[in-house]
Amino acid sequence: MSTIDELSTAVQKGKVKDVLALLETGLAEGSSAQQLLDEGLLKGMSLLGVRFKNNEVFVPEVLVAARALNKGSEFLKPYLIASGVEPKGRAVIGTVKGDLHDIGKNLVKMMLEGTGFEVTDLGVDVPDEQFLSALDEYQPDILLLSALLTTTMGQLKSVIDTIDAAGGRGKAKILVGGAPVTADFATQIGADGYAPDAASAAELAFSMLELAA
Amino acid sequence: MHRVRAKSLAYTNEQDLIFGRSPHPVKTRSGLEIGGGTVYPEINFTLPTMMVNAQTMPEVLENYRQIMEGVCQRAAELYVPGFVAEIEVLPPMTMNPQWGVDVTKTVVDVIERYRQSDGVKASVRITPVDIREGRELEHMWHGSHWDRIMALFEGAAEAGAELLAIESVGGKSVHDEATMYCDLPKSVFALTVLGALDMEHLWLAISDVAERTGTISAGDTACGFANTAMVLAERNYIPKVFAATVRVVSAVRSLIAAECGAKGPHKDCGYENIYTKAITGTPVALEGRTSAVAHLSPVGNIAACAADLWSNESIQNIKLLSGPAPTASFEQLAYDCRLFNTASETGKETAKLLRDLHADSDSKLDPQAYVLRPDVVMEISAGIIQEDDDYRRGVAAARLTLQAMREGHDSGRLNLDDREETWLDSLSETADELPDTAEELMAKIAEDSDAFEPDKYDL
Numbered sequence: 001m002s003t004i005d006e007l008s009t010a011v012q013k014g015k016v017k018d019v020l021a022l023l024e025t026g027l028a029e030g031s032s033a034q035q036l037l038d039e040g041l042l043k044g045m046s047l048l049g050v051r052f053k054n055n056e057v058f059v060p061e062v063l064v065a066a067r068a069l070n071k072g073s074e075f076l077k078p079y080l081i082a083s084g085v086e087p088k089g090r091a092v093i094g095t096v097k098g099d100l101h102d103i104g105k106n107l108v109k110m111m112l113e114g115t116g117f118e119v120t121d122l123g124v125d126v127p128d129e130q131f132l133s134a135l136d137e138y139q140p141d142i143l144l145l146s147a148l149l150t151t152t153m154g155q156l157k158s159v160i161d162t163i164d165a166a167g168g169r170g171k172a173k174i175l176v177g178g179a180p181v182t183a184d185f186a187t188q189i190g191a192d193g194y195a196p197d198a199a200s201a202a203e204l205a206f207s208m209l210e211l212a213a
Numbered sequence: 214m215h216r217v218r219a220k221s222l223a224y225t226n227e228q229d230l231i232f233g234r235s236p237h238p239v240k241t242r243s244g245l246e247i248g249g250g251t252v253y254p255e256i257n258f259t260l261p262t263m264m265v266n267a268q269t270m271p272e273v274l275e276n277y278r279q280i281m282e283g284v285c286q287r288a289a290e291l292y293v294p295g296f297v298a299e300i301e302v303l304p305p306m307t308m309n310p311q312w313g314v315d316v317t318k319t320v321v322d323v324i325e326r327y328r329q330s331d332g333v334k335a336s337v338r339i340t341p342v343d344i345r346e347g348r349e350l351e352h353m354w355h356g357s358h359w360d361r362i363m364a365l366f367e368g369a370a371e372a373g374a375e376l377l378a379i380e381s382v383g384g385k386s387v388h389d390e391a392t393m394y395c396d397l398p399k400s401v402f403a404l405t406v407l408g409a410l411d412m413e414h415l416w417l418a419i420s421d422v423a424e425r426t427g428t429i430s431a432g433d434t435a436c437g438f439a440n441t442a443m444v445l446a447e448r449n450y451i452p453k454v455f456a457a458t459v460r461v462v463s464a465v466r467s468l469i470a471a472e473c474g475a476k477g478p479h480k481d482c483g484y485e486n487i488y489t490k491a492i493t494g495t496p497v498a499l500e501g502r503t504s505a506v507a508h509l510s511p512v513g514n515i516a517a518c519a520a521d522l523w524s525n526e527s528i529q530n531i532k533l534l535s536g537p538a539p540t541a542s543f544e545q546l547a548y549d550c551r552l553f554n555t556a557s558e559t560g561k562e563t564a565k566l567l568r569d570l571h572a573d574s575d576s577k578l579d580p581q582a583y584v585l586r587p588d589v590v591m592e593i594s595a596g597i598i599q600e601d602d603d604y605r606r607g608v609a610a611a612r613l614t615l616q617a618m619r620e621g622h623d624s625g626r627l628n629l630d631d632r633e634e635t636w637l638d639s640l641s642e643t644a645d646e647l648p649d650t651a652e653e654l655m656a657k658i659a660e661d662s663d664a665f666e667p668d669k670y671d672l
Contacts, residue, residue, distance in 0.1 A: 058632070059450040060395040098304055100346045103389055103441060107450070125347045150529060151303050154264040180262070197448070 003029055004040045011044030011072065014064030019072045033079035037116075041072045045114040053199055059107065066110050087118040089209040092134045092172070093144040094122030096155035101148035104178060104198065108144060111202035117142075128155075128162040135163070135171045142205045145191075147178040156181070157189035164190070173208045177201055214417050214424070216473045219598055223494030227591040230487070231568050232520045232553050236494030239429060239476050241336040241375055243328070245295040247478050248496030248521040252553040254546035255297040255338070255481055255498050255522040256284050258539040261530050265305040270312060277319045280530050283540035285327035288335070291547045294554075295334035297376065297498070297522055298324065299481070302365070307342040310361050314368035321373030338431060339374035340480070341365040343382045353383060353669050354414045366419060370426035377419050377428055378480045380436040383411020384466075386664035388438045392445060395455045395636070397611060397643045402658050404438060404459075404466045405607030406651045410670055412469035420474025432495070433470040434483030435463030440508070443484075443581060447509050452636035454618055454629065457580040458644075461593060461614040464488035465606040468597075471495050481524035484516055487585055491594040496521035503545050506538070511579035514571040518587055523550055576627070580618050583627045589617050604651035608644070615641045 001009070003026045010018040019041070026036045048065050051057045091112050095105050102124045112119050120138045122130060131143065145160075147153050156176045163169055173192040176185075186194030193208065195201035223236050235248030245253055258280045265273055281298065288296055300320055306313035320337055327333040345358045353359070366377055384407030391399035412433065423430035434440075439460045446456035464485035471477070477495035479486040482504070486497040501516035504526035510516075517523065528542045535541045556567040568587070575582035583589060596613045600606045618637060621627030629637065648654045655672070658665055 055449050056632075058395070058452055058636075059393060059445070063394055100304070100344075103393065103445070106389075106393065123348065125349075149303070150262045151260060151265050151305070153262055185262075 004031065004036065007036065007040030007072075008044035008047065011041055011065055011068050012048045014061070014068045016068045016071045019068045020075055023072055023075050027079070033076045033083060034085050037073065037076055037080065037085075041069050041076075042114075042116050045069050049111070049114055049199065062114070063110060066114055069114065088116035089118070089142065089205070090120075090138060090140040091117045091142040091144060091205060092120045092122060092131070092138050092140040093146070094126035094131060095124040095146045095148075096152055096159060097125055097127050098155055099147050099149055099152040100124050101146070101178075104148065105144075105146040107198035108146070108177065108201045111198045112205060115202050115206045117205065128159045131159050132163055132166055132168055135168050140172045141209055142175060143172040144175045144177070144201065144205070147176075147181060150180045153178070153180055153185065156191070160190050173205075175201060175205060214420050214474050216413055216417065216469070218472055218601060219468065219492045221598065222492055222591065222594055224491060224591065227587045228565055230491055230519050230587045230591065231564055232517055233557050233564075235477070235490060235496040235521055237476070237496070239478060239496055241429070243295065243334045243336045243375075245297070245334060245336055247297075250557060251294055252520055252523050252550045253295050253297060254293065254543060254550050255299055255478075255524040256539060256543045256546060257299040257301055257481070257525060257527045258542075259301070259303070259527050259529055265303055265312070270315070273312075274315060274319045276530050277316050278323060280537065280539045281320050281323035283537045284543045285323055285331070285333050285335070287540050287543050287547070288333050289327065289331035291544065293333075293547050293550075296543075297336050297338055297478070299338040299340060299378075299524070300369070300374065301340040301527060302342055304342045304344060307344050307361055307365055310365035310368055313339070313341065313365045314372050317369040317372040317374050325373075336376060337374040338376035338378050339366065339369035340378045340380065343379055346382055346386065350669065353411055363418065363422065366422045367426065370422065370428045375428050376431040376478065377423050378431045378433065379415070379419070380434050380480060380482070381411060381415055382437050383415070383670075384408035385437045386666075387658070387662055389441070390662060390664050392438075392442050392451065392459070395451050395640075397455070397458065397640055398647055398654055399658060399662065400459055401462055401604070401607040401611055401647060402651070402654050404435070404462050405603045406655060407665075407670055408435075408438070408466040409469055409603035412466055413473055416470045416473035416475055423474070430470075430475045432475045432477055432479030432483070432486065432489070432497070433467050434480035435467050435485055436480075436482045438466070439463040439485055440482055443510060444508060446581065447511065452633055453511070453580050454615070454633050454637045454640060457584045457618060458611055458614045458640060460485050460581060461488065461584050462607050462610045465597060465603055465610050468492055469603070478522050481522065482526055484512060484585060487519045487587070487590050488594050488597070490519050491590050492598060498522035498524050500524040500526045503542065503549060506542055512575055512582045512585055515575040515582045515585045517549070517553070517571045518568045518585070520553075523553070578628060580621075580627060580629065580633070583618060583621050584614055589621075593617060602651070604654070608647050611644045611647070615644055
């Protein structure tokens with residue numbers, strides 16, 4: 001098995017120490033940081049993502065792998081910066097004002113990181129204005145808004161209206177989600193996309209990124 | 214008021230742990246005797262998709278008025294012997310307690326009108342949202358979040374609500390981390406150290422409000438903990454054996470309400486409260502198939518085994534072919550209750566048969582149902598009360614639950630697939646290695662958790 005394949009396997013098993021050791025070996029063998037990231041770390045996450053979608057593994061196994069991926073990415077960061085490599089995409093995520101739920105949001109964040117996004121998490125109970133200012137501060141490709149309650153779904157529209165009114169539309173694609181949210185509702189409030197679960201949200205964000213490229 | 218720890222079970226025979234009957238029934242002003250032999254419906258409802266703010270409050274109140282009109286009218290038409298209406302307010306109605314009080318007045322007024330015109334008997338449960346989360350929270354037991362919750366309890370009690378309940382969230386932020394990673398030590402810590410500390414403070418305070426206002430300190434639920442795990446397991450995100458273990462460990466937490474003056478009926482979505490009933494003999498509200506209008510679950514029948522109130526969890530006020538959704542949901546509850554009560558009236562053996570059919574139809578198919586079997590509940594409860602500190606109770610609950618699932622699986626009474634079995638093995642190993650004291654575990658959690666804020670718990 002090549003070092004890069006071993007790296008992919010180590011990520012899937014969530015073995016942080018092995019990941020870091022294999023990255024050092026890979027660099028010493030002459031692999032580029034980009035190669036180790038794409039064909040080792042992200043490929044491992046992607047394979048695990050497929051197993052998760054097929055109900056072969058649970059979220060904790062994916063999270064442990066994501067932790068290994070993040071540690072590996074941190075290790076590679078100076079090498080990537082030195083060679084001018086940018087993250088695949090940037091995303092900002094948060095739960096809207098009045099809503100304190102965050103498990104769904106956290107799952108989406110994890111899935112996004114697993115596909116190579118750099119994600120800024122604004123947390124829960126986030127005011128509209130903070131989402132607006134995050135567009136300039138973090139310059140994301142995708143803005144993801146979450147709401148779990150029927151009474152905070154309306155806040156999704158309020159965020160979008162705030163962004164529209166400030167002329168911020170077009171700075172990022174806006175995706176919405178949460179248990180009571182539907183595709184129809186997303187369309188009605190002017191969102192660019194909707195996903196029913198965490199894995200689909202990451203896929204949709206990634207496909208939007210590819211379309212924009 | 215001070216906490217009195219339960220040292221023994223309320224039942225000597227698991228056959229007596231049954232719907233409609235509790236050793237310590239609760240009598241309400243409206244004449245319901247909850248746990249006194251009759252299962253009553255508990256209807257819960259919420260708004261359709263809409264914003265809640267000062268401008269929309271008239272529309273909000275009109276929604277609640279319409280909901281209660283429909284429910285009270287149907288109660289009269291179906292000869293329902295009595296019911297509980299739960300006002301589980303939304304976050305803005307706890308942040309602005311007067312709004313929650315106004316909703317309570319609206320609901321109480323409609324019930325009173327139907328009491329006078331049709332003899333409808335009903336009591337109101339008020340359940341503030343536990344808003345003690347988020348970046349603005351100063352402390353769990355003082356500051357504006359705490360004050361608003363207590364103001365709503367007081368105001369709603371004065372406005373006619375009689376049963377005081379809450380879905381408390383002490384330790385939840387740490388437990389959310391535990392749930393995502395299926396981290397059993399962190400789960401036990403969140404529920405039986407942080408959760409237990411909070412339950413004691415909170416429920417002594419709620420029981421004081423009840424005493425001052427002549428209302429009933431009712432009970433709690435581990436909704437934000439065990440139901441979150443249940444929903445994630447339902448989506449195949451986490452193993453069912455983990456969710457089942459969390460459920461039973463959460464009983465150690467929810468039990469504390471009763472040890473701090475809560476008399477029941479405990480809160481409907483707290484499936485773990487069958488353990489509270491087994492240990493304290495106080496009546497419980499439970500929800501099962503009738504709560505599919507709010508969330509899916511693998512315990513639709515077995516949840517009814519020990520129910521003294523039978524609930525629907527919550528339903529949005531939307532229009533169905535038959536009429537408003539809360540009215541339709543109430544009718545379903547009413548018919549279920551007729552069946553329970555007819556079985557009880559027919560005789561103890563018939564009631565027991567109905568209870569066992571409810572248990573047996575679910576318990577083999579899912580570990581979360583298996584741990585709610587009355588026989589399993591009695592066995593694990595006996596182990597929990599052997600311990601006299603909350604953390605040790607939690608450790609006992611985890612170990613006994615994992616052992617019960619193993620024995621159930623080995624004897625063919627519980628189905629588990631290979632993935633679940635693997636997790637049962639690893640969770641059992643983890644449970645065996647849990648530290649002897651809460652202090653030892655706390656030191657580890659402090660290093661490992663971003664969500665643990667000891668200052669907010671005076672730790």
